[in-house]
Amino acid sequence: xxxxxxxAGPLGDLDPEEFRxxxxxxxxxxxxxxxxxxxxxVLARVKPGDVRGALPASAxxxxxxxxxxxxxxxxxxxxxxxxxxxxxxxAYFAISGSAPGILGELLCAALNVNAMLWRTSPAATELEDxxxxxxxxxxxxxxxxxxxxxxxxxxxxxxxxxxAREAAGLEVRERGMAGxxxxxxxxxxxxxxxxxxxxxxxxVLGLGREGVRKIPTDAEFRMDxxxxxxxxxxxxxxxxxxxxVCATVGTTGTTSVDPVPAIADIAAREGLWLHVDAAYGGVAxxxxxxxxxxxxxxxxxxxxxxxxxxxxxxxDCSALFCRRSDVLKRAFTLVPSFLQTxxxxxxxNYMDWGPQLGRRFRALKLWMVLRAFGxxxxxxxxxxxxxxxRLFAEWVDGDPDWERIAPVPFSTVVFRLRPRVWxxxxxxxxxxxERLLEGVNASGEAFLSHVxxxxxxxxxxAIGNIRTEERHVRRAxxxxxxxxxxxxxxxxxxxxx
Amino acid sequence: xxxxxxxAGPLGDLDPEEFRxxxxxxxxxxxxxxxxxxxxxVLARVKPGDVRGALPASAxxxxxxxxxxxxxxxxxxxxxxxxxxxxxxxAYFAISGSAPGILGELLCAALNVNAMLWRTSPAATELEDxxxxxxxxxxxxxxxxxxxxxxxxxxxxxxxxxxAREAAGLEVRERGMAGxxxxxxxxxxxxxxxxxxxxxxxxVLGLGREGVRKIPTDAEFRMDxxxxxxxxxxxxxxxxxxxxVCATVGTTGTTSVDPVPAIADIAAREGLWLHVDAAYGGVAxxxxxxxxxxxxxxxxxxxxxxxxxxxxxxxDCSALFCRRSDVLKRAFTLVPSFLQTxxxxxxxNYMDWGPQLGRRFRALKLWMVLRAFGxxxxxxxxxxxxxxxRLFAEWVDGDPDWERIAPVPFSTVVFRLRPRVWxxxxxxxxxxxERLLEGVNASGEAFLSHVxxxxxxxxxxAIGNIRTEERHVRRAxxxxxxxxxxxxxxxxxxxxx
Numbered sequence: 001x002x003x004x005x006x007x008a009g010p011l012g013d014l015d016p017e018e019f020r021x022x023x024x025x026x027x028x029x030x031x032x033x034x035x036x037x038x039x040x041x042v043l044a045r046v047k048p049g050d051v052r053g054a055l056p057a058s059a060x061x062x063x064x065x066x067x068x069x070x071x072x073x074x075x076x077x078x079x080x081x082x083x084x085x086x087x088x089x090x091a092y093f094a095i096s097g098s099a100p101g102i103l104g105e106l107l108c109a110a111l112n113v114n115a116m117l118w119r120t121s122p123a124a125t126e127l128e129d130x131x132x133x134x135x136x137x138x139x140x141x142x143x144x145x146x147x148x149x150x151x152x153x154x155x156x157x158x159x160x161x162x163x164a165r166e167a168a169g170l171e172v173r174e175r176g177m178a179g180x181x182x183x184x185x186x187x188x189x190x191x192x193x194x195x196x197x198x199x200x201x202x203x204v205l206g207l208g209r210e211g212v213r214k215i216p217t218d219a220e221f222r223m224d225x226x227x228x229x230x231x232x233x234x235x236x237x238x239x240x241x242x243x244x245v246c247a248t249v250g251t252t253g254t255t256s257v258d259p260v261p262a263i264a265d266i267a268a269r270e271g272l273w274l275h276v277d278a279a280y281g282g283v284a285x286x287x288x289x290x291x292x293x294x295x296x297x298x299x300x301x302x303x304x305x306x307x308x309x310x311x312x313x314x315x316d317c318s319a320l321f322c323r324r325s326d327v328l329k330r331a332f333t334l335v336p337s338f339l340q341t342x343x344x345x346x347x348x349n350y351m352d353w354g355p356q357l358g359r360r361f362r363a364l365k366l367w368m369v370l371r372a373f374g375x376x377x378x379x380x381x382x383x384x385x386x387x388x389x390r391l392f393a394e395w396v397d398g399d400p401d402w403e404r405i406a407p408v409p410f411s412t413v414v415f416r417l418r419p420r421v422w423x424x425x426x427x428x429x430x431x432x433x434e435r436l437l438e439g440v441n442a443s444g445e446a447f448l449s450h451v452x453x454x455x456x457x458x459x460x461x462a463i464g465n466i467r468t469e470e471r472h473v474r475r476a477x478x479x480x481x482x483x484x485x486x487x488x489x490x491x492x493x494x495x496x497x
Numbered sequence: 498x499x500x501x502x503x504x505a506g507p508l509g510d511l512d513p514e515e516f517r518x519x520x521x522x523x524x525x526x527x528x529x530x531x532x533x534x535x536x537x538x539v540l541a542r543v544k545p546g547d548v549r550g551a552l553p554a555s556a557x558x559x560x561x562x563x564x565x566x567x568x569x570x571x572x573x574x575x576x577x578x579x580x581x582x583x584x585x586x587x588a589y590f591a592i593s594g595s596a597p598g599i600l601g602e603l604l605c606a607a608l609n610v611n612a613m614l615w616r617t618s619p620a621a622t623e624l625e626d627x628x629x630x631x632x633x634x635x636x637x638x639x640x641x642x643x644x645x646x647x648x649x650x651x652x653x654x655x656x657x658x659x660x661a662r663e664a665a666g667l668e669v670r671e672r673g674m675a676g677x678x679x680x681x682x683x684x685x686x687x688x689x690x691x692x693x694x695x696x697x698x699x700x701v702l703g704l705g706r707e708g709v710r711k712i713p714t715d716a717e718f719r720m721d722x723x724x725x726x727x728x729x730x731x732x733x734x735x736x737x738x739x740x741x742v743c744a745t746v747g748t749t750g751t752t753s754v755d756p757v758p759a760i761a762d763i764a765a766r767e768g769l770w771l772h773v774d775a776a777y778g779g780v781a782x783x784x785x786x787x788x789x790x791x792x793x794x795x796x797x798x799x800x801x802x803x804x805x806x807x808x809x810x811x812x813d814c815s816a817l818f819c820r821r822s823d824v825l826k827r828a829f830t831l832v833p834s835f836l837q838t839x840x841x842x843x844x845x846n847y848m849d850w851g852p853q854l855g856r857r858f859r860a861l862k863l864w865m866v867l868r869a870f871g872x873x874x875x876x877x878x879x880x881x882x883x884x885x886x887r888l889f890a891e892w893v894d895g896d897p898d899w900e901r902i903a904p905v906p907f908s909t910v911v912f913r914l915r916p917r918v919w920x921x922x923x924x925x926x927x928x929x930x931e932r933l934l935e936g937v938n939a940s941g942e943a944f945l946s947h948v949x950x951x952x953x954x955x956x957x958x959a960i961g962n963i964r965t966e967e968r969h970v971r972r973a974x975x976x977x978x979x980x981x982x983x984x985x986x987x988x989x990x991x992x993x994x
Contacts, residue, residue: 013963014596016532023524030607031517044619048844051623059631062871069868080620084609097609099511105606109811110527112581112594123577126548134556152855176705177674178683185676196833206703208673314606336693337949347545358649371566374559452834466510
């Protein structure tokens with residue numbers, strides 16, 4: 001991205017023609033990057049301090065030409081990037097900065113809207129409203145659900161739990177919880193496999209880690225509803241006040257799906273707020289034949305689905321659908337004089353829906369993604385990712401030196417290397433798989449992550465980037481087997497075959 | 498932005514050449530927009546429901562060509578945009594999507610990094626570290642402060658208050674606050690003029706609105722330290738446990754600066770966490786001659802400064818500097834097995850610093866802004882904005898039909914129309930100024946907001962957009978006077994003069 005260097009003038013912004021020229025350069029660079037992201041190692045190879053050491057200790061005294069800044073982006077920053085947009089990114093949950101989404105972010109940055117009030121950009125508020133209703137329909141959720149976009153599922157779940165706390169009718173919003181002998185200990189229920197954001201949300205909200213009771217899961221890592229019912233009964237007897245249950249559709253560890261219909265029965269009976277964390281798995285319901293992954297969610301009070309996970313939208317974009325948005329707003333609305341507008345309550349002001357006053361125009365990129373791919377295009381891509389997941393699972397299942405650890409309801413496979421001659425409880429398996437993972441990740445061609453399940457260290461291969469094709473999954477399997485061989489864990493004839 | 502329409506293929510992303518072509522179109526559109534943002538009315542003229550009504554009720558069944566989407570952006574979305582990047586945007590706090598910042602967002606979206614762990618992009622973590630240290634030095638804060646980027650000042654302040662709650666040593670993180678007879682009521686102090694985010698943060702954290710005591714301000718809207726000291730003494734006697742005080746450098750209403758040195762004395766004596774909300778005003782300290790706006794802040798426990806306010810960085814980007822980052826991390830750290838990495842504690846994982854696991858690579862745009870403008874370039878722009886603020890204040894002061902309501906420590910002027918023949922407590926002044934504001938905002942050339950101060954309705958003219966020049970401020974003054982004339986509130990000879 002080198003070019004001759006005009007620097008910023010004494011006042012004002014860069015000259016728009018300079019923006020145009022550098023903008024074209026950056027777009028060209030991105031086009032090349034998106035055409036061949038494999039030219040970079042997926043997991044950054046720098047050591048701690050490498051990037052820091054290559055940067056000056058202070059901001060420059062005067063303006064620098066943008067071409068120098070962009071050259072440093074390539075020279076210093078890029079080697080330190082772990083490439084989430086690489087088709088060999090299989091760690092955590094694979095996500096996508098798709099082309100329509102990237103252009104959406106570009107327009108969002110240029111408009112630089114703060115969508116806090118309807119008036120501060122009516123289109124931002126109304127497009128958020130419309131595009132989340134599109135998503136609601138795609139997911140098959142009933143019309144009673146109203147949507148709002150937050151930055152992350154962590155915040156979506158925090159807001160859901162704040163609404164649950166508000167719904168408990170304890171005047172927590174006004175009076176807080178400290179030093180109040182009139183309120184009992186409050187408890188939220190979620191499974192042992194739930195995302196850490198549930199516990200973190202409870203910490204932030206002042207419920208504490210003890211305010212979260214983790215319900216055991218079955219052999220397939222799904223919440224045990226009978227154990228949930230027992231826990232609630234026990235807790236009530238011990239003086240706790242249960243306020244919410246958080247079920248998960250697509251847990252982070254294994255993508256297991258909690259039995260939401262049974263959990264919804266219990267929540268209804270016990271008068272608990274039911275929140276569903278479907279941040280990753282929820283979008284699978286866009287496929288008619290997978291609609292059942294959200295079974296029971298029509299009875300939830302809130303459900304979070306993250307377009308920035310498996311819906312090809314750049315981070316950040318998390319959609320919370322809420323059936324009781326009045327309660328959600330009651331938990332948060334606070335309007336100082338300087339934010340009152342002539343429109344009054346005739347419009348929705350999304351600042352009333354959460355902790356953040358500042359809100360980017362995130363609906364724009366989601367709108368562009370949904371239009372560019374369309375329902376059928378999204379279905380095709382999700383379906384293909386699930387096919388690739390099943391394919392990889394078949395390879396694991398077909399090889400006696402590997403072991404699958406969990407079912408594959410979506411596109412994420414949890415497995416480990418277990419050489420056929422090793423017992424499944426061999427204590428060396430943990431270190432073996434840890435070394436295997438590090439070796440594979442050092443290849444630069446694939447990046448996987450891990451999870452510990454019931455003491456067993458397992459690898460996770462999560463398919464979700466829009467650029468991932470069968471050849472990338474196949475290559476990951478080759479690298480895994482080659483690395484296993486290198487570690488001396490496989491009979492040569494098998495691994496080489 | 499019309500062009501012929503290729504639609505997304507059956508799988509994968511848009512063709513990179515399509516991205517290149519549309520990317521160039523979007524960059525060209527933005528260059529034109531940045532060259533003449535005045536061609537759009539600054540405050541959107543649509544009525545509630547206009548944008549919604551122009552959009553289909555459901556997502557398209559199949560893929561649509563991006564040129565059609567971009568055409569709809571211009572046709573449907575753009576008329577509903579309130580233009581925060583317009584030089585006539587004087588409402589709330591004026592902000593800037595500057596050219597280097599926009600390009601930073603574009604690269605951020607293309608890389609689509611989640612900066613939750615060091616390993617998930619070492620450059621994102623280390624650049625955040627470095628660039629916030631640049632900013633710390635520019636602000637003149639001592640080396641003991643460590644920085645972290647959040648999305649908004651609302652979250653920065655929430656995190657600071659969470660750290661204060663943690664520092665109180667009441668085991669709130671583990672045990673929560675509900676149903677605990679062993680802990681007293683907890684209280685946070687801030688001024689009557691503080692931003693609503695302090696109160697909202699307290700609500701989220703379970704301290705409640707009653708957990709915030711608002712300290713009266715002096716005639717210049719600054720917190721009264723004597724009143725603070727008295728309030729703390731009273732509260733302790735009544736069984737409250739004071740935990741934090743939040744001072745403001747640049748309040749939202751009038752940009753007043755609390756006497757932080759005196760407040761720091763009290764906080765130190767009382768053992769309270771001192772948080773400073775300098776989200777808007779803090780950056781003025783970059784100017785050596787304005788360094789005193791952060792006087793006493795070296796003794797704060799935390800201080801928030803928003804590069805997305807008055808530092809030319811697109812939303813969102815809020816920097817929290819903390820002198821006790823160990824406490825901040827203790828309030829939030831929670832590491833499930835799937836997020837453990839081989840680097841262990843040898844690296845910083847910024848997910849440990851706040852409620853959100855997902856984190857965009859926000860440091861990139863801030864780095865590009867600081868380099869493109871340099872220290873001297875930033876100083877020149879801030880200085881010019883403050884000169885324009887003083888200029889506007891002089892016009893108000895020099896006109897007997899107008900009244901300035903507050904000092905102008907930065908670049909925001911708070912004033913009202915008070916025809917010379919009207920008493921300052923005339924009850925008609927509220928409605929007059931309300932109508933004046935609506936009239937000015939309907940012009941499409943200037944957008945101001947308001948604040949109610951001690952029952953007085955006042956207008957705010959906030960200068961901060963990088964494209965605002967003297968002519969835009971001058972034009973706003975002309976429009977204000979013309980509108981006052983139209984309202985019949987001025988003697989014709991004066992207003993027409």
